[in-house]
Amino acid sequence: MNPVILYKQVSEELCKFISAEMRIMEGVIQELDPQSIRQEPEFGDSYNAYCPPCLEALSLTVKPIIEQLVDKELAPSYSYGRIYRPGARLNKHFDRRSSEFSASICLEKGNTPWFLCAEGPDSQNPVCADLDVGDMLVYSGAKFKHWREGPYEGDEQIQVFIQYVDVNGKNADLIYDGRPKLGLPFGYKSSFVEKELKDQLDLGS
Numbered sequence: 001m002n003p004v005i006l007y008k009q010v011s012e013e014l015c016k017f018i019s020a021e022m023r024i025m026e027g028v029i030q031e032l033d034p035q036s037i038r039q040e041p042e043f044g045d046s047y048n049a050y051c052p053p054c055l056e057a058l059s060l061t062v063k064p065i066i067e068q069l070v071d072k073e074l075a076p077s078y079s080y081g082r083i084y085r086p087g088a089r090l091n092k093h094f095d096r097r098s099s100e101f102s103a104s105i106c107l108e109k110g111n112t113p114w115f116l117c118a119e120g121p122d123s124q125n126p127v128c129a130d131l132d133v134g135d136m137l138v139y140s141g142a143k144f145k146h147w148r149e150g151p152y153e154g155d156e157q158i159q160v161f162i163q164y165v166d167v168n169g170k171n172a173d174l175i176y177d178g179r180p181k182l183g184l185p186f187g188y189k190s191s192f193v194e195k196e197l198k199d200q201l202d203l204g205s
């Protein structure tokens with residue numbers, strides 16, 4: 001499947017609401033358990049959140065749109081939110097197998113453009129978009145490389161990535177990332193996920 005840009009799929013009101021939840025979550029964690037904030041060097045002081053209830057709920061809300069696009073019955077695998085801060089980078093990479101179908105949705109942004117790109121079967125012609133609030137780029141994160149052009153030069157941008165697997169496909173073992181229920185934290189994921197992440201690190205991707 002070629003990457004597809006879908007415009008204005010999530011209402012501005014809902015984007016604002018979820019952005020506010022993301023900021024509150026970050027504030028609470030900074031206050032209660034600052035050590036638990038996992039920082040990855042390329043993201044600077046960006047904030048990352050794995051599968052908080054607000055993003056899991058968004059994943060269920062958006063699911064019919066992606067099902068219609070890919071003409072398959074899907075289940076969420078995981079959701080991930082990020083508040084990007086100045087200097088953040090997203091280098092070219094593949095996602096793990098749980099990202100059979102991915103949607104990257106812009107929840108909040110300033111005036112600074114920051115292009116998100118994804119390759120499809122024709123790697124010579126990637127699709128690049130400066131997504132606006134409520135827009136999404138849909139692609140297969142596990143199958144095709146994706147990245148952002150250059151470092152982020154704005155003040156703050158909030159983006160959510162929601163991932164799905166085909167319930168009748170070879171990745172169905174990764175429904176909910178192998179967790180018994182939506183909303184459970186990273187520690188509940190399948191051991192397959194752990195192994196894949198380790199393999200990716202070993203390969204330097």
Ligand SMILES: [Fe+2]
Nearest residue numbers: 094095141146
């Ligand atoms: Fe990714």
